[in-house]
Amino acid sequence: MADAIYVTQFGTSDQAFQRKEIQLDSTPEGYVTISVDTFGLNYADVMSRTGLYNDAPPLPFVPGYEVVGHIKEIGKSVTDFKEGDRVLAFTRFGGYAQEVQADVRAIQKLPDSISDEVGVALATQYSTAYYMAIRAGNIQKGEKVLVHAAAGGVGTALVQLAKWKECEIIGTAGSTEKLAYLKELGCHHPINYRTSDYEQEVIKILGEKQLDVAFNPIGGDTFKKDQRLLNSGARHFIFGVSTWSGKKGTLLDKIKLAWDFGLLHPLGFLMKSQGLIGVNMLRIADNKPQIIGETLQACIDLYTQRIIRPHVGGVYPIAELNKAHDLLENRQTTGKVVVKW
Ligand SMILES: NC(=O)c1ccc[n+]([C@@H]2O[C@H](COP(=O)([O-])OP(=O)(O)OC[C@H]3O[C@@H](n4cnc5c(N)ncnc54)[C@H](OP(=O)(O)O)[C@@H]3O)[C@@H](O)[C@H]2O)c1
Incomplete structure (x- = not known):
């Protein structure tokens, strides 16, 4: 039983x-x-x-x-x-x-x-991070990477993978304790998104349009903000909609959410030489389960080599x-x- x-x-x-x-x-x-x-x-x-x-x-x-x-x-x-x-x-x-x-x-x-x-x-959490950062995003040494909810499960994994790849890491989190945690993790620029506008903070740190990769599980207007920060050759990952938490899921909520994301056209990505990548590991598990097996094994190996903790x-x-x-x-x-x- x-x-x-x-x-x-x-x-x-x-x-x-x-x-x-x-x-x-x-x-x-x-x-x-x-x-x-x-x-x-x-x-x-x-x-x-x-x-x-x-x-x-x-x-x-x-x-x-x-x-x-x-x-x-x-x-x-x-x-x-x-x-x-x-x-x-x-x-x-x-x-x-x-x-x-x-x-x-x-x-x-x-x-x-x-x-x-x-x-x-x-x-x-680590498999999702590995799939995005290494397999789909191919993050490179020196690239400037933004990790939202960086103190969380996926966020911690992304920071460690970006550190391994010698990227410059900007991480957002919602409390002073979490910022201290991010510093310890090796995040170069922790930002408290509750006490300052993270878009302005990123511009102060990097300058206008200097971001190479954004990992966004929040959605809503943070998506538009990230989009404005990106450089040529940038990859923008959208893998969650935490901003949807606490909503009732009414039609009005849905319209507001769509509006906050804004309108995009493929030609915009072509002209700016940028990529937008949606990630849903359930779809990967349904249609390409061997990728889950591969990412699990890759994460086990990286742990054994003491690269991720x-x-x-x-x-x-x-x-x-x-x-x-x-x-x-x-x-x-x-x-x-x-x-x-
Ligand atoms: N697409 C996929 O396949 C996939 C796979 C795994 C995870 N995810 C997504 O990745 C995100 C992180 O997942 P996780 O399991 O690692 O969780 P987590 O990051 O450990 O916990 C969620 C964190 O999100 C932050 N957050 C920001 N806005 C929020 C809001 N409106 N409501 C609640 N929390 C908010 C909070 O951190 P602060 O206090 O710093 O704001 C919170 O601690 C989630 O959105 C999840 O759905 C997607």
């Missing part, structure tokens, strides 16, 4: 979560069933819990993108894994459970030298899941938040 945490209605963590038994079918071909020890939280879980995440399954559903655990059963045609293997898995929902099934193309064996907590950090900002027992969710929702976390069964 295994339990899972379901979202049974949208709302606060107290209203939304319910612990119930989960019954999985026998392991499908190409999949493994994992007995879960630890799972990670992601900001997208907050969005799906509050009903603002389009890709979430219909209610009731089990959220969660990543787990560390041991293989309980292997499906047909699985040859690279065996029962008992300790693995890190990208789960594409279903992760808040004692048992989950995962496509073998999106899992990797986890060396004993990597703790569960670090393992789950390497999954969605996930910051685990909190480890909670399952009984404190709601508290962990509330902290993440209220912007009170740094790095990775982890839950253990």
